[in-house]
Amino acid sequence: MRQYLDLCQQIVDEGVWVENERTGKRCLTVINADLTYDVGAGEFPLVTTRKSFWKSAIAELLGYIRGYDNAADFRRIGTKTWDANANNNEAWLANPYRKGADDCGFIYGKIGRNFPKPDGGSIDLLRKIVDDLSKGIDDRGEIYTFYHPGAFHMGCLRPCMYSHHFSLLGDTLYLNSTQRSCDVPLGLNFNMVQVYFFLAIMAQITGHKPGKAYHKIVNAHIYEDQLELMRDVQLKREPMPLPTFKINPDIKTLEDLETWVTTDDFEVEDYQHHEPIAYPFSV
Numbered sequence: 001m002r003q004y005l006d007l008c009q010q011i012v013d014e015g016v017w018v019e020n021e022r023t024g025k026r027c028l029t030v031i032n033a034d035l036t037y038d039v040g041a042g043e044f045p046l047v048t049t050r051k052s053f054w055k056s057a058i059a060e061l062l063g064y065i066r067g068y069d070n071a072a073d074f075r076r077i078g079t080k081t082w083d084a085n086a087n088n089n090e091a092w093l094a095n096p097y098r099k100g101a102d103d104c105g106f107i108y109g110k111i112g113r114n115f116p117k118p119d120g121g122s123i124d125l126l127r128k129i130v131d132d133l134s135k136g137i138d139d140r141g142e143i144y145t146f147y148h149p150g151a152f153h154m155g156c157l158r159p160c161m162y163s164h165h166f167s168l169l170g171d172t173l174y175l176n177s178t179q180r181s182c183d184v185p186l187g188l189n190f191n192m193v194q195v196y197f198f199l200a201i202m203a204q205i206t207g208h209k210p211g212k213a214y215h216k217i218v219n220a221h222i223y224e225d226q227l228e229l230m231r232d233v234q235l236k237r238e239p240m241p242l243p244t245f246k247i248n249p250d251i252k253t254l255e256d257l258e259t260w261v262t263t264d265d266f267e268v269e270d271y272q273h274h275e276p277i278a279y280p281f282s283v
C-alpha cells in the first residue's frame with residue numbers, strides 16, 4: 001500500500017505532462033516503477049485510501065485465464081470493466097474485425113490461450129505453464145504473454161499488463177509481471193490485486209508455495225482529469241492496516257478455474273478503507 005502511495009506521490013511531484021492521442025487527454029507521467037508483493041507472507045496489496053472493488057479485479061483476471069473476448073462474458077462473472085472499450089470507442093466501432101456488440105476482439109487471454117503460430121495453428125500458453133509447473137518443471141520460459149503486435153489491429157485495446165513469467169525455486173513459485181502502460185488511479189488499483197491473485201492461485205493449482213510477485217510498470221500515468229482527486233483527496237488520507245485474502249481450497253485445477261469458480265470463491269477479511277472515489281475513466 002505504501003508503495004502505491006509513494007508512486008502516486010512521485011507522479012504528482014516529478015511527473016512530466018505527455019499528450020495522449022488515443023484518449024485526447026494529457027497524462028502526468030513517470031517512467032519505471034517496481035512494486036513487490038510478498039504473497040507467501042499474505043501481504044495483499046489492496047488500496048485502503050479509497051474503497052476498492054476488488055471482486056471486479058479478480059473477475060477480470062478470471063476472464064483472462066478463461067480466454068474471454070466479450071464484455072458480456074466479463075459482466076457475467078462480475079466486472080463491467082470491458083464495456084467501454086468494447087462499445088464506446090470510435091476507432092473500435094469502425095473496425096471491420098469487430099463482431100458486434102460487446103466484442104473486444106483479439107485481446108488478453110483470447111490471445112494467450114490461442115497464441116498463433118507462424119507455421120499454422122496456435123498454442124495454449126497457460127495450459128503449458130500449468131502442466132509444466134505441476135510436474136515441477138520450470139524451463140525458464142514459463143511466460144503467459146498477451147503481447148502480439150501482429151494482432152493489435154484485431155482488438156479494441158493493446159494489452160497493458162502483457163506478460164506474466166512464472167519461476168520455480170525448489171517448491172516456491174515466483175511471478176514477474178510486466179505492464180507497459182498504467183492508469184495509476186484506476187488500473188493499478190486492480191492490477192496490484194491481479195498480480196497477487198495470479199501468483200496465489202497458480203501456486204495453489206500447481207501444488208507449490210507462493211513466494212514473491214514482482215510487478216514492473218514502464219509508463220505510469222495520472223490522466224489530467226484525475227489529478228485533483230489524487231493530489232487533494234486520496235493522497236491526503238492515512239492508509240489503514242492491510243486486509244487478508246482467502247481462496248477456496250477446493251480450487252485445485254485449471255479446469256476448476258475455467259468452469260465452476262466464481263468471485264464468491266474468494267474472500268477479503270478485515271478490509272478497512274476510506275470512502276470511495278469515482279475517478280474519471282478514459283476510453
Ligand SMILES: Nc1nc(=O)c2c([nH]1)NC[C@@H]1CN(c3ccc(C(=O)N[C@@H](CCC(=O)O)C(=O)O)cc3)CN21
Pocket residue numbers: 052053056079080081082085157183186187188189190277278279281282283
Ligand atoms: N483508461 C483506462 N484505464 C484502465 O485502467 C483500463 C482501461 N482504460 N481499459 C482496459 C481496462 C479496463 N479497466 C478498468 C475499467 C474500469 C475501472 C473502474 O471503473 N473502476 C472503478 C469502479 C469499479 C467497479 O465498480 O467495479 C473504481 O473505482 O475502481 C477500472 C479498471 C482497466 N483497464
Ligand SMILES: O=c1ccn([C@H]2C[C@H](O)[C@@H](COP(=O)(O)O)O2)c(=O)[nH]1
Pocket residue numbers: 022157158160161181182183184186187188191
Ligand atoms: O490492466 C490495465 C489495462 C489498462 N490500463 C490503462 C493504461 C492506459 O491508461 C490505458 C490503455 O491505453 P493505451 O493507450 O493502450 O496505453 O489503460 C491499466 O492501467 N491497466
